[in-house]
Amino acid sequence: MQRSVTTTPSHELVASEEWGARLRSLGRRVTKQRLAVLQATDRRPHSSADEIAAQVREQLPSISTQSVYVVLADLTNLDLVRKFEPPASPALYETRTxxxxxxxxxxxxxxxxxxxxxxxxxxxxxxxxxxxxxxxxxxxxxxxxxxxxxxxxxxxxxx
Ligand SMILES: [Zn+2]
Ligand SMILES: [Zn+2]
Ligand SMILES: [Zn+2]
The missing domain is CATH 3.30.1490 (Dna Ligase; domain 1)
Incomplete structure (x- = not known):
């Protein structure tokens, strides 16, 4: 199924300094990978991990899809990202938590x-x-x- 994605988030984008502060307050180091994944997810709510990986690679060309999955799982556990599993497509991620x-x-x-x-x-x-x-x-x-x-x-x- 070809999924149509809402490209305009319904919220103000969170600045990278703010993401950095939230990561630190949760005991995580602020890394380029974490920031890039958070910003890509924030920009396009309800993106799949593959879509987020494609976005992140525009900034960090060498990051693997597997690393993006690992980062997303961690951010989901921290409640910075919410995972939604729709009935018939891969899991989707968003920053509205x-x-x-x-x-x-x-x-x-x-x-x-x-x-x-x-x-x-x-x-x-x-x-x-x-x-x-x-x-x-x-x-x-x-x-x-x-x-x-x-x-x-x-x-x-x-x-
Ligand atoms: Zn429709
Ligand atoms: Zn949502
Ligand atoms: Zn309800």
Whole structure:
């Protein structure tokens, strides 16, 4: 599936000094690799690791895709980056973290848009039975047809 990517972030880009300060406060050294991955992810929200690697290589031509995966995994653990796994494409990364926002996923073109959580805190769904677990979050993905795909869709073959 050819995924259409939103190229304009809906937020102010974070300056590299600010990323440096956040890395240091989390006990990480500020490296060119980490900064380049953070900035590429910030510029194009919901990019795959391969897309981020391609962006990063424009600045750091010798970095391997494997290194980008390692850096992304670490940044995800630090909560500087959020990983989103859409139903039918590779994992996507973004720098909008900690706000329990959800995603709207177009089943035809793979477009991904952010949707603010209507409740505002996690978990925002109450299960019928919690099995004694202390619930941390609920995974909410809205699936549908984006407006571009709706206008392109043949009315006979609507999903
Ligand atoms: Zn679509
Ligand atoms: Zn998002
Ligand atoms: Zn919610």
């Amino acid at each position: 900690g706000d329990n926002h959800h995603h709207a996923y177009c089943v035809r073109c793979g477009r991904v848009d952010d949707v603010d959580c209507a409740v505002g805190h996690a978990p925002c769904l109450t299960p019928s039975h919690d099995h004694g677990m202390q619930l941390l979050s609920a995974e909410v993905v809205y699936r549908g047809l984006c407006s571009a795909c709706q206008s392109r869709a043949d009315p006979e073959s609507r999903l």
